[in-house]
Amino acid sequence: MRTPPKPLVAAAVLLAFAVVFSPLLAALFGTGLHARGAESLASVVGPLGVTIGSALAAALVALLIGVPFALLVERSQVGPRRASWALGLLALMMPPYIVSEAAVVLLGPAGKISKPVAAFLGFGAGSTEPVATARYTVPGFVYSWPAVGVVMGGYLFPVVALAVAGAYRRTDHRVFEAARLARGMRGVLMIGARVLVPPALGAALLVFALTLTEFAVPQLLRVRTVGEEIYERIQEGDLATAAALSLPLMPIVVGAGALGAFILMRSRSASLAGLEGEVPRFKGRRLGRAGHVAAALTTLIAITPALILPCMSLGWLAVSAKTSQSPMVGRHKLIRTSGVASSFREVWSLAHGDAVRTVLLAAAAATLATICATALARLASRVGWGPILGVLGAGVALPAPVVGLGLITLWNRGAGAAVYHSSAIVLLAWFTRFFPVAVFLAQGALARVPRELEEAAALAGRGPAGRFLAAVLPNAAPGLATAWLAVYVLSATEIGATVLISPPGKPLLAPAVMNFMRRGQDQEVAACQILLLGVIALPLVLVALGMVLSPRLRRFAKGSS
Amino acid sequence: MARRAPIVAVLILASALAAVVFQAGCSDPAERTSPGRPTVVLYSVTDRETSQELIDKFEEETGIHVDAKFDTEAAKAVGLVQAIRQEKTNPRCDVLWGGGAFFHAMLADDGCLAPAPEDLIQAHGAAPRDAQGRWLGFAAAYRVLIVNTDVFGSEERPRSYRDLVDPRYKGKVGIANPLFGGMAAHVAALFQVLGPDEARRWLADLKANDCALCGGMADVTKRVASGELWFGITSSIDAHVALDDGKPVAIIVPDQGPGQIGCMEGFSSVAMIAGAPHPREAERLQRFLMSSKTEEILAAGPAQTVGLLPESVARDVRPPWIPRGIRAMDVDWEKAARGYAEATKAIKEILLER
Numbered sequence: 001m002r003t004p005p006k007p008l009v010a011a012a013v014l015l016a017f018a019v020v021f022s023p024l025l026a027a028l029f030g031t032g033l034h035a036r037g038a039e040s041l042a043s044v045v046g047p048l049g050v051t052i053g054s055a056l057a058a059a060l061v062a063l064l065i066g067v068p069f070a071l072l073v074e075r076s077q078v079g080p081r082r083a084s085w086a087l088g089l090l091a092l093m094m095p096p097y098i099v100s101e102a103a104v105v106l107l108g109p110a111g112k113i114s115k116p117v118a119a120f121l122g123f124g125a126g127s128t129e130p131v132a133t134a135r136y137t138v139p140g141f142v143y144s145w146p147a148v149g150v151v152m153g154g155y156l157f158p159v160v161a162l163a164v165a166g167a168y169r170r171t172d173h174r175v176f177e178a179a180r181l182a183r184g185m186r187g188v189l190m191i192g193a194r195v196l197v198p199p200a201l202g203a204a205l206l207v208f209a210l211t212l213t214e215f216a217v218p219q220l221l222r223v224r225t226v227g228e229e230i231y232e233r234i235q236e237g238d239l240a241t242a243a244a245l246s247l248p249l250m251p252i253v254v255g256a257g258a259l260g261a262f263i264l265m266r267s268r269s270a271s272l273a274g275l276e277g278e279v280p281r282f283k284g285r286r287l288g289r290a291g292h293v294a295a296a297l298t299t300l301i302a303i304t305p306a307l308i309l310p311c312m313s314l315g316w317l318a319v320s321a322k323t324s325q326s327p328m329v330g331r332h333k334l335i336r337t338s339g340v341a342s343s344f345r346e347v348w349s350l351a352h353g354d355a356v357r358t359v360l361l362a363a364a365a366a367t368l369a370t371i372c373a374t375a376l377a378r379l380a381s382r383v384g385w386g387p388i389l390g391v392l393g394a395g396v397a398l399p400a401p402v403v404g405l406g407l408i409t410l411w412n413r414g415a416g417a418a419v420y421h422s423s424a425i426v427l428l429a430w431f432t433r434f435f436p437v438a439v440f441l442a443q444g445a446l447a448r449v450p451r452e453l454e455e456a457a458a459l460a461g462r463g464p465a466g467r468f469l470a471a472v473l474p475n476a477a478p479g480l481a482t483a484w485l486a487v488y489v490l491s492a493t494e495i496g497a498t499v500l501i502s503p504p505g506k507p508l509l510a511p512a513v514m515n516f517m518r519r520g521q522d523q524e525v526a527a528c529q530i531l532l533l534g535v536i537a538l539p540l541v542l543v544a545l546g547m548v549l550s551p552r553l554r555r556f557a558k559g560s561s
Numbered sequence: 562m563a564r565r566a567p568i569v570a571v572l573i574l575a576s577a578l579a580a581v582v583f584q585a586g587c588s589d590p591a592e593r594t595s596p597g598r599p600t601v602v603l604y605s606v607t608d609r610e611t612s613q614e615l616i617d618k619f620e621e622e623t624g625i626h627v628d629a630k631f632d633t634e635a636a637k638a639v640g641l642v643q644a645i646r647q648e649k650t651n652p653r654c655d656v657l658w659g660g661g662a663f664f665h666a667m668l669a670d671d672g673c674l675a676p677a678p679e680d681l682i683q684a685h686g687a688a689p690r691d692a693q694g695r696w697l698g699f700a701a702a703y704r705v706l707i708v709n710t711d712v713f714g715s716e717e718r719p720r721s722y723r724d725l726v727d728p729r730y731k732g733k734v735g736i737a738n739p740l741f742g743g744m745a746a747h748v749a750a751l752f753q754v755l756g757p758d759e760a761r762r763w764l765a766d767l768k769a770n771d772c773a774l775c776g777g778m779a780d781v782t783k784r785v786a787s788g789e790l791w792f793g794i795t796s797s798i799d800a801h802v803a804l805d806d807g808k809p810v811a812i813i814v815p816d817q818g819p820g821q822i823g824c825m826e827g828f829s830s831v832a833m834i835a836g837a838p839h840p841r842e843a844e845r846l847q848r849f850l851m852s853s854k855t856e857e858i859l860a861a862g863p864a865q866t867v868g869l870l871p872e873s874v875a876r877d878v879r880p881p882w883i884p885r886g887i888r889a890m891d892v893d894w895e896k897a898a899r900g901y902a903e904a905t906k907a908i909k910e911i912l913l914e915r
Contacts, residue, residue: 043915110789134711134788137733143773219738219776224913232740234643236905237671350613401643408647417651499640504602504653505628507609515608515631 002464009379013388016376016439020395020432023406027243030409044229044245050145051225052252054218055211057149058156059204065153066160067200069302072295074165075287084299086544089485091306092158093536095493097216097514098529099306100151102313104220109137112316143222151221152211154305159210161302162482163203164196166448171195202259206440209256212249213397215496230399239405249397258390310529317526344527351512355535358492358509361423363539365430366438366488370480372431373438377446378468386443395436400496403433407501425501426508430491437490438483445479446472485539492536509535601842603629604641606659607829611864618858619849625842630654645673645834652834655843658850662689663746665696665830666898675835678844681851686871689828689894696832697851699873700859700866703887704747704825706813707785707800708792713811719792721816722751726766735773735781735793739908743778743796746897747825749904753897754822754890757907764911774912786810796827797883801865804882814887826889828869829859853878 073084106113118124118138125136141147175195179187215227226249233242287295300308348355380386407429411420419425449472457471473480492510499511513528605612609631616627632640642664645654649671657665657674668674674695676682682694689698708718719727725734737744752760773790775781781793782800786808800812814824831850833843849855853872860866860878868878877885909915 046915104789105787108787108789110784110787131712131714134709135733135791137789220780222774222776228740232905235741235745236902237643237646237667239643239647350610405643405647408644412648412651412653421653499632500644500647502630503628504604504630505626507629507631511631512609 003382004379006383009383009385012376012379013385016372016389016392016435020392020398020435022410023403023432024243024246024398025406026409027239027402027406029240030406044226044248047224047226047229048248050223051212051218051227051249054145054148054152054223054225055208057146058152058211059208061150061153062157062160062207063200063204065157065302066203067164067196068298069157070161070164070168071196072287072291072298073161074168076292076295077286080292080295084295086540087299087303087307088158088161089540090537091155091303093489093533093540094155094306094310095510095532095536096151096155096214096306097220098310098532099155100148100217100220102310103142103147103151103305105313105316106309108142109139111138111142112313114138145218145223147221148214148218148223148225149211150305151217152214153207156207156210157302157306159207160200160203163199167196167199170448205256205259209253209393209396212253212256213399215399227399231401234401234405239402242399243402243406246397246399246402250394253397254391254394258387258393314526314529317529344530347527347531351507351509351531354507354509354512355531357423357506359535359538361426361508362430362488362491365427365434365491366484368427369431369435369438369487370442370484373435373442373483374446374476374480377439377442378472381443381446389439389443392436392439395432398433400433400494401500403429404497404500407432407497420501421503423503423506425503426498429497429501430487430494433494433497434487434490438487441479441483441486442476445476445483448479449475481543488539489536493532598626599624599839599842600626600628601839601846602653602655602837603627603846604632604645604654604657605629606632606641606657606664608863611859611862612658614862615850615855615858619846623845623849625845627846632659642668646671649673649835652836652838654834655837655839656846656850657830657832657834659829661743661746661827662691662696662698662830662894663749663898663901665832666691666894667901668832669693669695670898673835674832675837675840677833677847677851681848684871685851686874688869688871691895696830697847698828698830699851699869700829700856700864701869701889702827702829702864702866703797703814703883703889704743704794704827705797705800706792706815707782707795707803708811708813709785709788709790710809710811711788712791715811718811718813719815720813720818721821722794723763724792725772725794726763726770728770730770730791732771732773733791734770735775735784735790736767737778737781737794738774738776739912740905741777743827744794745901745905746827747794748908749897749901750825750890750892750894752900752904752907753892757903760904761907761911764907768912768914772912782810798864798866801880801882802863812882814884816890817888823888823890825892826887829864829866 069084069088073081073088076084105111108114115124115136115138118136123138125132127133175191176188179191183190213227215225215231218225219228226245230242230245233239233245377386377389380389407425408420410416411425411428419428453471453475454467457467462470495510495514498508502508502511509532513532603612603616609629612629612631616629619625620627630641641654641657642660645652645657645668648654652673657668665674669691674691676694677697679694681697682690685694685697690696706719706722706724713719719725719730724730725736739745739748748760748764751763755763773784773793775784775793778795779799779802781790781795782803784790785793785795786803786806788809792813797812800810803810804812816822816824831847833840833847837843851870853868853870853876856866856868856870856873856878860868860880865880865883867880867883868874868876879885
């Protein structure tokens, strides 16, 4: 197989770097770099420690939940396995700010769960007097950096679970049998560690990198991170310093991301054991009854932080919402004072255009990012430049408002204004923010495709495009679909840059919903959350529907022919 | 070949989808159907559920299409205000509505705002405004104390911003993070009214009293309503949301006694952007908003604001639950905006110990 010309690959890599980092450069230099850089960087040391601490906690939580989830669920029967994975992926689709709000509502100092549980355990007010009961609050774990870690780890655990499950599926289980016969349980554990620890650690480092740059969750949980420092500078109108403050995060994110990518790539050695022309699908030992119970319990525990608690919180809002007799008049009265179902109808009538626009643009951004990431990852890997793309991971560390304001500086001038005044700027912002994620996932997906398959296709006379379509794409499809889904979800829930650059008259759903939620009444908040979750889950529902319907359609097609 | 066909079809479909989606996202159906229709671009920090009704009415009355862009409560002052600053050389926005005098004064200092027409400034009467008419204030909302009624009986409720530093309430009081949005303006106003020394003392006492710094005024309201905090400072708009929702809260208008500083009066402000692309339409929108009719709609809607324009004052436009004769803090917003850097420095040093 011929390798692509290096100048072409270099141009593609440079273009990718330009797209991802141009907003940062515009923010740093386009607005005049101030001389307060060193002083500002000194102020970020404390928050940086907290940021790293919460990111480490998130990685640990994701490991603790994700690894047992993957191992037990993968060994379950088909039905429960699909159900568990669907629930796990739904957890990943829950916006983290909804997860953290649920944590406060249910487990906070006056939580709907924490307070009765404290009273039940004898830590309550110590009196039945209503005022004493009202004044009692549970010491607040939720307002701490470990809580940020729990929320983010609970939300991102499927990333670890997917990596571990991928390695497990491709493992030749005869290796385990051999190890068990030779050295008993110890041997099994040793082999298991070699096979599963690298992907688990690699994915945990990705969780670490994603948590480092989260802003909404720490703000809601009153934890001071680097993100808050950056927002302060933006409010002061000092965009250059704000952009400079994001620089210390970059080497950490690049380091974590690159290490994660390296470990994930290495983990493919486990997946290629005994390979002769096709991806292996070795079957391990199936679970017994106790194992099935354990798998169900693990699923339940795994989805509790990011799915069950938010749903409980949503249910609580819906059930406890009161229909007040407000003297208010006008359209908002229908949203606020007419029950959850009517509120939903009214929110839909007010924001359905936003929802449709969000779905379309997020789908476009995801499609574009996945196609470009696949092309770039393939080009780079064929000339051995794959690790260079790890540096793109620094793009994940760019704070959303810096990206938004940088894009305004770049595009609100000359011919670029045509882009800035259209929804194309939103597409560009989402692409810029999440392209590194797509590249990371596409690299992982392509790395799992055995080179032998492509060589066989080449020997059969297929050209580069034919080889890609016939040999690479079918095998990398699950990973690429994950990349598409990840960019779609991240785009549909993005707020920080969207609120700055979205064109007037074309509002998008996440900022609108966030506004209703922050200042809304219970039924309004519940209606908005349902709408947002519906939009986010739409592709998953369509995929599930496709999986259910495709065998029937195939049967129908065969029957008619 | 047969195996390749579905893959190629999927690829073509994906590309076609991307193209269609791009086209749909780039063009507004309303504009496509009526390309000659006059348009005005509004950046609205005022909540969408409050402003949408007025936008609809303006469009109906004038035939001018409003392209509105809204902020989120969490992003206030980091969102639209910063976008206007960044767009200064090539403005996209015609009119900014909301965000309060503080951020409007900052934008005016940056040269981002244009003066209103002279007759509109004259007709503004005693309502708050910039000396050069670069922003005009209307529709007052108040910074009130929101109190949990399960925790406090009617006799023992706090009555002043100073009660936030009362050691009896240690760890049970909250304000919005004063580095951002409305509370940043509030602290800057306190620096201007109390003087820097007394304001710094208040911040130190807040720190000693373990005051919670919440994610916004709506967040303060929620935490008080849930019983997690006993009371805090919030806006009358947010407080009314909780009250109307049947939560166990009461609203106290603070510092009304003799010798006290009065309650901080926030208000909505409207400004035209310097170099706005649609100046005539912008002027019509500003005139529409600066009317007693608009203040009446706002008073009856979720904003629950009090009319400040001369005609509204004469007709006493106000929601029934807001008492008459509220004594407001005497704030010079231009001075407060200039003192923002000092206030922020003090917040960081004292409240955040940096």
